[in-house]
Amino acid sequence: MDAILPRTRAFELTDADAIQQTFTVDYGNRMCLRTEHERPAMRYQRTEAGPLALDTLVQTATMDFAIEPLDGRLVVTRSSSARLERTCADTAGRYEAGDLFLMAYPDEPYTVSFHPGGARNCVIDPALLHRVAANAPGRKPQPLRFTSLDPHSPQAAADWWATYAYVSGLLESPQPVAPLVVAHATQLLAAVTLATFPNTALTDPTAGDRHDASPATLRRAVAFIEAHAGEDISAADVAAAANVSIRAVQLAFRRYHGVTPMTYLRQVRLGHVHRALLAADPESTTVAAVAALWGFADHSRFAALFRATYGVAPSSVLRTSG
Template sequence: MTTTERTAVQTITLTVTGADAIEQFLSSTYSALHLRTDIDRPQLRHHRTDAGVFALDTVDLSADVDFHIGPLNAIVITRTMTSPMQRMCGDADHRYAPGDLFMIAYPDQPYTARWLPGEITDIVLDPGLLAQVAATAPGRRPAPLRFTSLNPTTPAVAAHWWNTRRYLADTLLDPEVATPLVLGNAARLLAAATLTTFANTALTDPTIEDRRDAHPDCLRRAITFIDDNANRDISAADIAAAAHVTIRTIQVAFRRHLDTTPTAYLRQVRLHHAHRDLQAADPTTTTVFAIASRWGFANHSRFTAAYHDAYGTTPSRTLRT
């Protein structure tokens, strides 16, 4: 079964005034919570860009507020922009200064936070997406994916995560670029960056069974599925399911027989479709940018480089001729 088709990106900005109204709004947006503040009529400004399986939030609060929040059942990565924050979740009790990046809480645990006036940014991720990208064979880890720290493993990976977030935010600004294929790729890119940034229990080595099942018939089923569904937002998990094997098996099969990965092969198939569309398109009514986005290529320079490597010319020249 393919991943859920995503609707257009939605952007909502709201200003909420008063402690009761803020409590009700945040409870409906994130999880049931209680807040306490000594300030009369605090104000909260909330801006959300919703891309389906992930959302980018910017939140500005005008007062000191203490929060008691129930389990989020989501992965929420926070960066304090101008607001210091103290957060306690389980045994994790930390103070964060402006510029710090952290996971706000373990998805299945309640937490408390003291938020001083200022702005924070959040990304809210579906845990199912991270489990899919982690792609551990069922025989290796029967327990669900679990994070073991709420802080980045190193400053370098934290910086990489933030650069990924900035790239995604820029991508979502342009409706022409934010096609279903681009959004699907963006979601998995963000999930992979999160798994790299925060320590977790994912095990990714292939099992003996994975290697045994990575035979040519499995590969043929996967290739047929990719060729028939390249225009849809499909993932490695969808490809593996179509081939009736685990994700690790399908990765071993592509590496063993084609010296590539399922996602790299899918990218080449989409590049081929983009090439054919460029050949057939009218340059007066369409653009390279539109065709590239249609096939999941959000970065124009990377698309141009990949296209030149494959076809020995530029996409703009193909469109013109």
């Protein structure tokens, strides 16, 4: 996969035409904006990271949008301070500050009234969702559909927001972010979205998945992970390399290694960090830089994992290297 690097743009939009044009370009679908305010204003920031976009919206006037289908993209919205009223298909919702919801079913038109205040949008390309919940190679593709626009539960919504806050902190940082960190962050948010909102993605293994979760499957999956640990790979990529479904490869790892494929990938990457620190020059290298290169963004979590695995702090390994 090509490296994904975040890009942030910010706008001060001061009339309805500018707001409508900007949204039409960024969301890629036609829409009609109506407002009774003569000079509606909106502060709009977008951070793009490949198949994921994070939008911050703060506006001063009530705006009514009529919007065509999203062509497969999913928009997850959380109100910061605004009241939003949305209709889509046969559903209607009214949301206040702190509420989380899907803006629409991706193949349905919708309307939304956005009252003064702020909101955050997370726009997810369908390709990213399918990387997390892909079909087995050779099997008939099954479309991924969401069956509700509201989260499973308040706790699921809270978990999604905690993940979003972590991911947005990484992607919106003015400091450079390593490509593997960005890739992991985008996949993480897509996976949590599938866990938060009811959908048709299958999570329990079938009889065929149990049959496919064999030692041969595990060998193929392990070989792929070890050969591509430095690249942006997902559970779907590992499953495709092993020629089985995601559920089958997950079951194989649980049976024979007691971990998930992504946990195994993290262990392999941690081994690369350990070897790099042993070979590094402590005068010109930092632990954080090496860790980020292999996809570890949270230094405290990385340090705890490293110590639990190797019995020493990563800084100790670096100090004694060379």
